[in-house]
Amino acid sequence: MQLRYNYRVYPTPDQQEALARAFGCARVVFNDGLRIRQSAREDGLPYVPDGELSKRVITDAKKTPERAWLGEVSAVVLQQALADLNTAYRNFFSSITGKRKGRKVGPPRFRSRKDNRQAIRFTANARFKVLDNGRLRLPKIGDLAVRWSRALPAEPTSVTVIQDAGGRYFASFVVAVSDQPLPPAGAEVGIDLGLTHFAVLSDGTKIAAPKFLRRAARKLRRLQQDLSRKQRGSANRTKAAVKVARAHVRVADTRRDWQHKLSTRIIRDNQAVYVEDLCVVGLGRTRLAKSVNDAGWASFTAMLEYKAARYGRTFGRIDRFAPTSQTCSACGRLDGPKPLNVRSWICPCGAAHDRDVNAAKNILAAGRAESLNACGAQVRPAPVPAQRREAGIRPHAACATRSVEGISAL
Ligand SMILES: [Zn+2]
Numbered sequence: 001m002q003l004r005y006n007y008r009v010y011p012t013p014d015q016q017e018a019l020a021r022a023f024g025c026a027r028v029v030f031n032d033g034l035r036i037r038q039s040a041r042e043d044g045l046p047y048v049p050d051g052e053l054s055k056r057v058i059t060d061a062k063k064t065p066e067r068a069w070l071g072e073v074s075a076v077v078l079q080q081a082l083a084d085l086n087t088a089y090r091n092f093f094s095s096i097t098g099k100r101k102g103r104k105v106g107p108p109r110f111r112s113r114k115d116n117r118q119a120i121r122f123t124a125n126a127r128f129k130v131l132d133n134g135r136l137r138l139p140k141i142g143d144l145a146v147r148w149s150r151a152l153p154a155e156p157t158s159v160t161v162i163q164d165a166g167g168r169y170f171a172s173f174v175v176a177v178s179d180q181p182l183p184p185a186g187a188e189v190g191i192d193l194g195l196t197h198f199a200v201l202s203d204g205t206k207i208a209a210p211k212f213l214r215r216a217a218r219k220l221r222r223l224q225q226d227l228s229r230k231q232r233g234s235a236n237r238t239k240a241a242v243k244v245a246r247a248h249v250r251v252a253d254t255r256r257d258w259q260h261k262l263s264t265r266i267i268r269d270n271q272a273v274y275v276e277d278l279c280v281v282g283l284g285r286t287r288l289a290k291s292v293n294d295a296g297w298a299s300f301t302a303m304l305e306y307k308a309a310r311y312g313r314t315f316g317r318i319d320r321f322a323p324t325s326q327t328c329s330a331c332g333r334l335d336g337p338k339p340l341n342v343r344s345w346i347c348p349c350g351a352a353h354d355r356d357v358n359a360a361k362n363i364l365a366a367g368r369a370e371s372l373n374a375c376g377a378q379v380r381p382a383p384v385p386a387q388r389r390e391a392g393i394r395p396h397a398a399c400a401t402r403s404v405e406g407i408s409a410l
Pocket residue numbers: 328329330331332333347348349350351
């Protein structure tokens with residue numbers, strides 16, 4: 001399994017300049033490639049293959065006076081920018097042909113220097129290196145100071161350097177880690193992700209989002225209001241925007257930590273975990289959007305999924321169209337839709353139900369039924385941010401006490 005490990009990095013002014021150049025070159029190569037494919041399409045010409053595109057926007061372009069400066073950055077950075085473009089195209093194609101499940105993916109879009117997030121990726125070919133003195137050596141950038149909030153558990157296969165909207169820099173390493181099956185647990189659990197509680201478990205446990213998280217989210221909302229009152233293009237607006245960006249990152253960091261603790265506990269205590277496959281994208285467009293987006297269910301279920309895979313547990317998503325809150329979990333009677341304000345009800349069979357716990361019980365039952373005739377292919381999860389405080393062996397320069405790994409990269 002692949003995990004991401006994120007660390008804050010502190011480039012010197014010279015290195016910041018070199019990074020800005022590399023971000024720019026990666027962006028130009030990406031946009032040049034996109035432009036070529038778009039105009040080929042408009043002219044009714046066939047799709048430009050990856051190899052030919054790479055030759056045109058990197059190898060040949062470097063020989064022209066307009067793009068000679070592409071030679072100033074690592075070639076791997078440019079190739080990886082094109083690889084991103086190719087992936088974006090593949091996702092788009094498999095989405096329109098229906099091969100890709102989930103929400104529809106649009107065609108790739110041009111990157112801008114004003115994007116909130118600038119990033120470049122170095123693979124092993126680029127010979128990036130974590131030095132014995134704890135610095136991160138990047139070709140044509142230099143040796144960057146890293147705050148090793150924890151050790152890397154193994155040799156990384158790639159590193160992405162990111163500048164976020166708050167102007168901070170991060171190195172995000174992808175590390176392959178081995179599975180670590182836990183001793184079997186007796187229990188199985190269904191989880192209802194709700195609006196009144198963050199999650200309700202089929203055993204009756206109700207989990208509210210913690211106070212500190214709600215407070216941080218409130219502060220963020222206030223800062224966003226401040227920002228909206230500032231005049232466009234003013235210096236005060238820029239300052240307010242940086243504050244908002246920083247608060248955003250803090251809320252995301254705090255929420256992720258809390259979700260990690262919760263998901264680890266649930267995975268440790270249960271042999272099988274089932275959740276409802278919420279149409280978060282659909283809900284996000286309704287007036288429930290605010291609380292839905294704040295809740296961060298997608299990241300939470302992704303954590304459950306990768307931890308289940310890593311620790312030898314079963315994880316299943318239940319069809320989101322199953323009427324889990326309308327069905328009696330005791331007798332199976334379908335009792336019709338209930339408005340959100342109906343928190344509890346009594347089924348004609350005599351069973352008294354808490355709306356959310358009943359839903360969680362139904363999710364558990366549906367999950368068990370599905371896993372009995374399981375045939376769905378196992379999907380390999382994409383690299384996800386690793387949990388803090390995981391044991392590691394390197395590098396030796398681990399020293400920081402305050403954990404600052406931020407952002408959920410990619
Ligand atoms: Zn009943």
